[in-house]
Amino acid sequence: MRNPDNTPEPLFEVAEFGSFELFSPHVDATVWFFKDLLGMVETERSGDSVFLRGWEDPYKHTLKITERDTAGMGYAGWRTTSKQALERRVRAIEQTGLGRGWVEGECGVGAAYEFALPDGAVQRLNWEVDYYEPPEQAQSRLLNRVQRRPLTGVPIKAIDHLNLMAGDVTANKEFCAEVLGFRLSEHIVMSDDVEAGAWMRLQTRSHDVAFTKDATGVGGRLHHVAFLYGNSQHLNDACDVLTDHGLELEAGPAHHGISQAEFLYVFEPGGNRIELVGQLGYQVHDPSFEPITWKQDTLDNAIIWYGAPLPAEFDTYGTPNVLPTAYRTPNGYIAAEMRAIHGV
Ligand code: FE
Numbered sequence: 001m002r003n004p005d006n007t008p009e010p011l012f013e014v015a016e017f018g019s020f021e022l023f024s025p026h027v028d029a030t031v032w033f034f035k036d037l038l039g040m041v042e043t044e045r046s047g048d049s050v051f052l053r054g055w056e057d058p059y060k061h062t063l064k065i066t067e068r069d070t071a072g073m074g075y076a077g078w079r080t081t082s083k084q085a086l087e088r089r090v091r092a093i094e095q096t097g098l099g100r101g102w103v104e105g106e107c108g109v110g111a112a113y114e115f116a117l118p119d120g121a122v123q124r125l126n127w128e129v130d131y132y133e134p135p136e137q138a139q140s141r142l143l144n145r146v147q148r149r150p151l152t153g154v155p156i157k158a159i160d161h162l163n164l165m166a167g168d169v170t171a172n173k174e175f176c177a178e179v180l181g182f183r184l185s186e187h188i189v190m191s192d193d194v195e196a197g198a199w200m201r202l203q204t205r206s207h208d209v210a211f212t213k214d215a216t217g218v219g220g221r222l223h224h225v226a227f228l229y230g231n232s233q234h235l236n237d238a239c240d241v242l243t244d245h246g247l248e249l250e251a252g253p254a255h256h257g258i259s260q261a262e263f264l265y266v267f268e269p270g271g272n273r274i275e276l277v278g279q280l281g282y283q284v285h286d287p288s289f290e291p292i293t294w295k296q297d298t299l300d301n302a303i304i305w306y307g308a309p310l311p312a313e314f315d316t317y318g319t320p321n322v323l324p325t326a327y328r329t330p331n332g333y334i335a336a337e338m339r340a341i342h343g344v
Contacts, residue, residue: 010287011181013085014078014125017162017208019062019109020225021049021074023319024270027067033268034063037241038227038276039155041147043132044107051107053132054227055150056157060108060130063159071271071319073222075122076162076209077109078180078202079129086113086127092179093125108132118171120220121164154238156227160277163226165318166211167219173198173211182209184291185284186258191296199258204283206259214318221318224265226275235264235278242266251314253278254307258294265314272319 024030031050034040040052043060048068051061066074080086090113093099100114103124110128117123134140134147149155166172169187173195176182182200185207190196199207212223229235235253242249250273252264262278294302303310316323 010183013081013089014180014182014202015081016079016202017076017159018059018079018126018129019064019077019124020159020162021064021066021077022222022225022270022272023066023068023070023072023074024268024272025067025069025071026270027065029269030065030272033247034065035152037153037245037247038238039150039153041132041138041150046107054156054158055147056145057159058131058146060132064107071222071321073121073225073272073319075114075124077112077124077126080125080127083127086125089113089125089180096175096179098175117164117220118175119164119166119168121222154229154234154241156229156276158228160226160228160275161205161208161210163210163212163223163275165214165219165221165223167214167217169195169198169211169213173200176200176209183289185289186292186294186302188258188294188299188302197258201284204285206261206281206284213315215315216322218322221320221322222272223318224273224275226263226277228277228280230277230280232262232278235262235276238264238266238276251310252307255279255305256281257302257305258292260305271321273317 034052035042040054040063042050042052044051049064049066052063052065053059053061080089093113093115098115100116103112103114105111105128108130110126112124112126114122114124132146138147140148173184177184182202184198185201186199187195188197196213197211199210202208214221239249239253248267250265250267253262255262259281261281264276264278266274266276268274
């Protein structure tokens with residue numbers, strides 16, 4: 001028997017990754033990337049920000065793109081399982097000293113409580129939302145579909161997960177487990193017992209957030225935010241369209257060992273790394289699922305199950321970028337050329 005008596009009572013008070021703010025120094029080009037190439041639907045503009053959603057995202061927005069001098073993330077928003085759960089999590093966060101207070105709602109996301117993870121990456125929790133109501137011409141005949149599939153680009157379905165570069169993976173993992181109720185699905189433990197990565201879930205998806213060791217030591221940076229296709233062919237179609245429009249693909253399509261998901265990494269014109277997920281990885285339904293530990297001697301299969309290896313800057317490039325400018329920056333000449341060609 002696998003110790004079911006020792007399985008801790010789950011803390012099911014945070015439900016899902018619901019919204020994400022991305023900073024871009026080239027906001028028009030970034031919006032073009034998400035709308036024209038990835039088929040996201042614009043729902044609102046306000047100040048320096050544009051709000052978008054995938055065609056299967058039920059809410060009024062899941063992605064907020066905001067103009068800033070430097071690429072990176074504003075915040076990651078998480079929706080709780082109830083109003084009461086939100087109140088309880090806010091009290092728990094306040095006890096850690098990492099709370100930052102309530103912020104006003106925006107574009108269909110109600111008032112949210114803002115806080116920082118131990119590495120400083122800003123997060124929000126909210127309960128209230130507005131659901132997306134498509135205009136008549138976008139309504140689907142399929143009653144359980146939020147809207148018709150868009151006819152633009154290769155449209156992603158929905159926001160999927162977040163990967164943050166951590167100076168201290170363990171500190172962020174423990175905060176997410178103890179304060180927010182994330183459960184560990186898989187992690188990498190190096191020979192000196194230091195955790196180099198942790199993949200954590202809220203419900204059945206293999207992971208909603210991942211922390212990977214920031215090889216520069218900075219931490220609190222965006223490694224990537226991921227969007228779901230759920231279909232291998234769509235990744236190939238996306239590669240074709242993205243390449244033909246001058247976007248820089250970093251790696252994939254290939255399969256990770258951890259999570260078993262099929263991936264493609266591309267740099268959007270603002271310089272942020274975006275992951276597109278083809279075939280989804282495994283789902284966890286086992287309530288006493290034990291985390292998988294990958295050690296140094298199994299790392300090759302953990303990172304890449306099959307496909308070409310990841311480039312060296314995968315461990316060091318994140319946003320904001322801290323690499324020397326002489327280094328090949330992913331939003332270097334190719335993205336500049338692309339912007340010149342397409343006038344965005
Ligand atoms: Fe990922």
